Amino acid sequence: MTGPFSPYRLAGLSLRNRVIKAATYEGMTPGAQVSDALVEHHRALAKGGVAMTTVAYCAVAPDGRTFRDQLYMRPSLVPQLRRLTDAVHADGAAASLQLGHCGSFCNNHDLERSRPLGPSRAFNKLGALSGRPIADAMSSDDIERVTNEFVVAATLAREAGFDAVELHLGHGYLLSQFLSPATNRRRDQHGGVLENRARFALAVVERVRAALPPALPVLAKVNLRDGFPGGLELDDSVQLARWLEARGCDALVLSGGFVSRDPFYLFRGERPLRAMIAVEKSVAQKVALALFGPFVIRAHPFEPMYFLPLAREVRRAVRLPLVLLGGLTSVEHLQIAADEGFELVAMARALIHDPGLIGRYAAGQAQVSGCVPCNLCVAEMDRPGGVRCARR
Ligand SMILES: Cc1cc2nc3c(=O)[nH]c(=O)nc-3n(C[C@H](O)[C@H](O)[C@H](O)COP(=O)(O)O)c2cc1C
Numbered sequence: 001m002t003g004p005f006s007p008y009r010l011a012g013l014s015l016r017n018r019v020i021k022a023a024t025y026e027g028m029t030p031g032a033q034v035s036d037a038l039v040e041h042h043r044a045l046a047k048g049g050v051a052m053t054t055v056a057y058c059a060v061a062p063d064g065r066t067f068r069d070q071l072y073m074r075p076s077l078v079p080q081l082r083r084l085t086d087a088v089h090a091d092g093a094a095a096s097l098q099l100g101h102c103g104s105f106c107n108n109h110d111l112e113r114s115r116p117l118g119p120s121r122a123f124n125k126l127g128a129l130s131g132r133p134i135a136d137a138m139s140s141d142d143i144e145r146v147t148n149e150f151v152v153a154a155t156l157a158r159e160a161g162f163d164a165v166e167l168h169l170g171h172g173y174l175l176s177q178f179l180s181p182a183t184n185r186r187r188d189q190h191g192g193v194l195e196n197r198a199r200f201a202l203a204v205v206e207r208v209r210a211a212l213p214p215a216l217p218v219l220a221k222v223n224l225r226d227g228f229p230g231g232l233e234l235d236d237s238v239q240l241a242r243w244l245e246a247r248g249c250d251a252l253v254l255s256g257g258f259v260s261r262d263p264f265y266l267f268r269g270e271r272p273l274r275a276m277i278a279v280e281k282s283v284a285q286k287v288a289l290a291l292f293g294p295f296v297i298r299a300h301p302f303e304p305m306y307f308l309p310l311a312r313e314v315r316r317a318v319r320l321p322l323v324l325l326g327g328l329t330s331v332e333h334l335q336i337a338a339d340e341g342f343e344l345v346a347m348a349r350a351l352i353h354d355p356g357l358i359g360r361y362a363a364g365q366a367q368v369s370g371c372v373p374c375n376l377c378v379a380e381m382d383r384p385g386g387v388r389c390a391r392r
Helices: 036-047 075-090 125-130 140-159 174-179 199-211 234-246 273-279 283-296 308-317 331-339 349-353 357-362 376-380
Strands: 008-010 013-015 019-021 052-059 094-100 134-137 164-168 218-223 251-255 322-324 344-347
Touching: 036 052, 036 075, 052 075, 052 164, 075 094, 075 140, 094 140, 140 164, 140 199, 164 174, 164 199, 174 199, 199 218, 199 234, 218 234, 234 308, 251 308, 273 283, 273 376, 308 322, 331 344, 344 349, 349 357, 349 376
Parallel strands: 019 052, 019 344, 052 094, 094 164, 164 218, 218 251, 251 322, 322 344
Antiparallel strands: 008 013
């Protein structure tokens, strides 16, 4: 049986159905610590019926944080995370940890270095008004160091009880900055042709895969397209998918978008500019958003299952399990994904709206989500209480 509510085995991990809660930065980690709210957030998702919940982007090192109040992996975090994974397991779900590094997209005032690092020297738009306007190019030693940080972080994630890790190769963060021709202008073995631009990401996946037991799935979240001219395009991502499959990656989460260039390509739907201005802490950023937001933040209309046409091309090219995401909200969408050959799906906003949705779907008590793509949750993650549906 291949319906959305049938069990699935990913590497050695038994999932009770095909639905993963996608990583959504929770904003519930003040001081880079696991809060009760974070544990309760994921407990509710587990109780609500998802097969696996993903804790959002835990940086692999302190300087890999986009924001200061974001988790970064270290031995003292392991018991805190263990509390979360125990809670998720007690409600019958699996837990995955998304591991990432912000690269040159950084608004963290507590950097150990004077400047953030990325593939090439770059303007750091996010930190421009708060004193970190320039990012430096990484040396080969930096690349090796960060590769090791991914490996150590993945090993600690396992110690903390996570059943899977998801490596963030998309959305314009560090590994995506290397993959994208728009942000990678290097002239060494990490720049130029796709094979070079992919070298860092592939090494991270290969080394993390080798460091963990084969039964523990290693997923990669990748861009189908960066979403702007000059960025990574579908032909590149199809090739990347083939290489990731050959490196032993267990599943690909198919996404797109580049937060520093065109953030709403990733989400589609309304741009919650007023709410974004309200939650912004820096006065200069507030003014910049009010003046330029409507022009620099492009609008992208919402369509159900908006990545499906691109994702089909990857489906044709590889055999490893694929996770379809992007505008999946109803039982019908989940069934279409299964019929189109996607082993798994991931959902973000519909589960922020209602963490109990999948349980209700599986029990036949509901068919559609009440989530409208207002994207107020995107602004909510920056409020003190963290991410929530502002319409409930
Ligand atoms: C509030 C919010 C925070 C997000 N944070 C992350 C994140 O930390 N890492 C990530 O890979 N994607 C993040 N995303 C993107 C989602 O994982 C997902 O790719 C996107 O919302 C599309 O799925 P959906 O249509 O089911 O919402 C975030 C989305 C939202 C709404």
